[in-house]
Amino acid sequence: MIKRYKIENRLIIPSETENPAIWVVISPTEDERKWLVENFSLDEHDFNSAFDPEEPARMEFEPDHMALIFKRPKNYSSKDHFMFKVTSMGLFLFKDKLLLALSEDINMFSGKYFKQVSGIREIFLKLIYNSIFHFMEHLKVINMIAEEIETKITHSMENRHLLNLFTLEKSLVYYLNAINANSYVIDRLKHNTEKVGLSQKSVEFLDDIIIENNQCYRQAEIYSNIFASLVGARASIVANNLNILMKNLNAIVIAIAVPSFFAGVGGMSEIASITGIHNPRAAYPAFMALMIAVGIAIFLTIKRLEKH
Numbered sequence: 001m002i003k004r005y006k007i008e009n010r011l012i013i014p015s016e017t018e019n020p021a022i023w024v025v026i027s028p029t030e031d032e033r034k035w036l037v038e039n040f041s042l043d044e045h046d047f048n049s050a051f052d053p054e055e056p057a058r059m060e061f062e063p064d065h066m067a068l069i070f071k072r073p074k075n076y077s078s079k080d081h082f083m084f085k086v087t088s089m090g091l092f093l094f095k096d097k098l099l100l101a102l103s104e105d106i107n108m109f110s111g112k113y114f115k116q117v118s119g120i121r122e123i124f125l126k127l128i129y130n131s132i133f134h135f136m137e138h139l140k141v142i143n144m145i146a147e148e149i150e151t152k153i154t155h156s157m158e159n160r161h162l163l164n165l166f167t168l169e170k171s172l173v174y175y176l177n178a179i180n181a182n183s184y185v186i187d188r189l190k191h192n193t194e195k196v197g198l199s200q201k202s203v204e205f206l207d208d209i210i211i212e213n214n215q216c217y218r219q220a221e222i223y224s225n226i227f228a229s230l231v232g233a234r235a236s237i238v239a240n241n242l243n244i245l246m247k248n249l250n251a252i253v254i255a256i257a258v259p260s261f262f263a264g265v266g267g268m269s270e271i272a273s274i275t276g277i278h279n280p281r282a283a284y285p286a287f288m289a290l291m292i293a294v295g296i297a298i299f300l301t302i303k304r305l306e307k308h
Contacts, residue, residue, distance in 0.1 A: 125198075
């Protein structure tokens with residue numbers, strides 16, 4: 001899919017012209033890929049790398065454009081089962097146009113950052129900043145999910161919630177690698193501002209992007225370290241909950257076994273002589289109430305002994 005946009009009144013709006021300022025390519029077909037590679041003189045490997053989630057972030061200079069492969073968080077869905085994935089996007093900056101290559105159909109120009117734009121180089125930098133912002137937002141979501149799962153683990157006796165935390169921890173490792181790879185690309189971009197043609201205002205904005213990316217990396221690193229350090233503690237909580245359940249079940253078994261012993265020794269036919277009540281309709285309920293009281297007393301005694 002190929003979409004065209006133009007800049008009008010400092011806004012990015014769809015366009016139907018043959019030569020727009022902004023091209024957005026979303027999971028193109030084979031014919032579309034060939035057409036784009038030929039018409040934009042793109043390196044086929046660089047262009048295909050924009051749709052490969054395993055491709056590392058990098059920046060390369062071509063004779064008439066600059067190719068930048070940047071990592072961004074993939075949109076989360078319930079089918080991912082707590083796995084937050086990372087994908088790639090390609091930014092191909094020409095002198096008078098910008099080509100954005102994505103593997104999923106999302107509106108990259110939404111939000112307050114794209115309400116006032118002055119040119120394709122500003123849009124280029126804001127797309128980088130927007131990706132970092134999305135990493136920050138996903139980290140907040142991961143932290144909220146982790147807190148909710150941790151609350152459930154305090155009462156859990158199965159590994160399901162623990163496995164979900166392991167999945168979140170794995171996601172943070174992928175995020176750390178992606179953010180770290182992005183930092184090298186941003187640093188290289190910082191050292192080639194004149195070659196890219198960035199204005200002084202854009203250079204200052206690039207400094208802000210570097211600061212935001214560093215903060216994003218530190219936040220992901222803190223979350224990852226916390227998750228890793230508390231894995232043993234969370235596993236111990238689940239094991240302890242299971243031990244408490246087994247103790248309660250053992251106490252219940254003992255509490256049931258003792259009244260059964262008396263009932264077996266005396267025999268069900270001797271209930272009348274045991275209770276002193278000759279009416280069977282009254283003797284059986286009285287005997288059952290007595291045995292239940294004995295069972296409850298034994299259970300409470302066992303639990304009291306556990307505390308001491």
